Amino acid sequence: MRLAVIGTGYVGLVSGVCFSDLGNDVVCVDKLENKVDMLLQGISPIYEPGLEELIHKNKEQGRLNFTTNLAEAVQKSEIIIIAVGTPSLPNGQANLSFIEDAAKEIGQSLNNFKIIVTKSTVPVGTNEKIKQIISKYSQFPFEIASVPEFLREGTAVQDTLHPDRIIIGATSDYAKEKLIKLHSPLSENILVTDIRSAEMIKYASNAFLATKISFINEIANICEKVGADITQVASGMGYDKRIGSSFLKAGIGYGGSCFPKDTQALIQIAGQMDYDFKLLKSVVEVNHEQRFNIIRKLEALLGDLSERTIAIWGLSFKPETDDVRDAPAFEIINALLQRGAKVRAYDPIATENFKKCFTREEVQYCLGAQEAAVQADALCILTEWSEFKNISPEMIESWLTEPNLIDGRNIYSQEDLAKTKLNYYSIGRPNLN
Numbered sequence: 385m386r387l388a389v390i391g392t393g394y395v396g397l398v399s400g401v402c403f404s405d406l407g408n409d410v411v412c413v414d415k416l417e418n419k420v421d422m423l424l425q426g427i428s429p430i431y432e433p434g435l436e437e438l439i440h441k442n443k444e445q446g447r448l449n450f451t452t453n454l455a456e457a458v459q460k461s462e463i464i465i466i467a468v469g470t471p472s473l474p475n476g477q478a479n480l481s482f483i484e485d486a487a488k489e490i491g492q493s494l495n496n497f498k499i500i501v502t503k504s505t506v507p508v509g510t511n512e513k514i515k516q517i518i519s520k521y522s523q524f525p526f527e528i529a530s531v532p533e534f535l536r537e538g539t540a541v542q543d544t545l546h547p548d549r550i551i552i553g554a555t556s557d558y559a560k561e562k563l564i565k566l567h568s569p570l571s572e573n574i575l576v577t578d579i580r581s582a583e584m585i586k587y588a589s590n591a592f593l594a595t596k597i598s599f600i601n602e603i604a605n606i607c608e609k610v611g612a613d614i615t616q617v618a619s620g621m622g623y624d625k626r627i628g629s630s631f632l633k634a635g636i637g638y639g640g641s642c643f644p645k646d647t648q649a650l651i652q653i654a655g656q657m658d659y660d661f662k663l664l665k666s667v668v669e670v671n672h673e674q675r676f677n678i679i680r681k682l683e684a685l686l687g688d689l690s691e692r693t694i695a696i697w698g699l700s701f702k703p704e705t706d707d708v709r710d711a712p713a714f715e716i717i718n719a720l721l722q723r724g725a726k727v728r729a730y731d732p733i734a735t736e737n738f739k740k741c742f743t744r745e746e747v748q749y750c751l752g753a754q755e756a757a758v759q760a761d762a763l764c765i766l767t768e769w770s771e772f773k774n775i776s777p778e779m780i781e782s783w784l785t786e787p788n789l790i791d792g793r794n795i796y797s798q799e800d801l802a803k804t805k806l807n808y809y810s811i812g813r814p815n816l817n
């Protein structure tokens with residue numbers, strides 16, 4: 385099939401590249417010329433395992449192209465996929481201006497019948513607005529559909545090629561059949577719904593996963609008080625198929641460009657309908673509070689943090705990505721600086737992006753894990769990169785001036801730590817000191 389994908393962020397770029405890998409003819413469109421130039425040279429603007437290889441392969445085989453010319457891309461395609469960003473407005477609502485602009489430009493470009501699919505995460509009812517905007521600018525017939533995306537950063541290519549399910553929200557049989565055909569090589573689990581339900585499935589799924597994380601983090605906080613171990617508790621809970629073992633990893637809370645934005649947006653969507661989504665509001669509050677456990681634990685070990693040197697390992701919101709959007713590291717480092725601490729930070733790949741949050745005068749950025757930890761008064765692990773898991777606790781002990789290790793992601797085993805003299809505070813497990 386001939387596809388145009390509007391927007392080359394995580395969702396648009398990865399979907400476009402993967403659809404081309406399935407044999408479709410794909411053109412990805414972005415307004416940013418330098419981004420399109422990079423992509424035309426085969427360079428991925430985001431770090432995502434396996435993506436650049438697929439860009440090269442499919443470009444060379446002539447199935448994948450990139451352009452700034454939306455009209456031409458639309459006119460040559462049968463299916464148009466909208467995958468532009470829907471960032472948060474200051475009040476938490478989704479900002480739909482990129483969606484509205486895309487719909488207007490699509491409307492102005494239509495030359496015959498098209499199926500227009502929204503993959504961006506959009507509030508319930510948005511696809512109907514998209515339909516109205518396109519109709520305003522075009523006389524040609526078209527169908528709209530909602531096919532939300534469930535890929536995770538860091539495993540985006542794998543998730544796109546092997547999704548747990550595909551949701552297709554569409555009205556006409558023609559659009560349903562065409563979209564089932566497009567997605568059938570990806571999954572056997574294709575659920576066809578109405579458009580509003582498809583839009584809601586995306587928000588409800590992200591909100592539920594966020595709820596699982598805040599729930600397990602609160603259980604972890606209680607474990608600390610009663611002397612239980614959250615890793616054992618989560619594993620014991622996860623064997624129950626009704627609960628499931630994933631998303632029960634306690635830590636310093638969720639970050640990234642999706643959960644924080646989508647939970648706020650769903651609270652707003654409910655609020656506009658006069659529904660107070662109390663549970664989700666608490667999930668957000670618990671998540672925010674959880675980050676500061678790192679500061680509380682540091683203060684319990686060191687007292688006043690002013691003039692103390694604190695090493696930070698991990699700046700991205702999760703491993704295998706250079707994305708620092710809403711990463712817990714931001715608020716934790718901010719709180720440390722406010723307390724007068726000196727911060728030395730290292731991340732395997734996210735440092736360049738993080739430099740936009742704090743300058744070199746505020747934070748000393750290090751080229752390696754050891755450089756950050758040497759002669760620090762404490763080390764805090766904020767992202768569970770495998771590079772850190774491979775560094776022995778004995779090594780960390782030899783680098784630090786004072787033997788304080790705060791493990792915000794529970795990457796070390798208590799047994800290994802017990803062999804050292806490190807004061808080891810993790811999340812939801814008994815302290816070792």
Ligand code: UGA
Nearest residue numbers: 533534535536537631632633635637638639640642701702
């Ligand atoms: C999330 C969803 O998992 C995807 O299904 C969805 O498509 C995506 O949002 C989106 O809406 O675009 P993502 O934000 O890339 O994907 O990453 P996740 O792996 O879900 O992790 C989110 C955050 O939760 C990370 O900060 C991670 O550290 C945290 N997390 C995750 C935990 O603290 N504990 C866990 O057990 C799992």
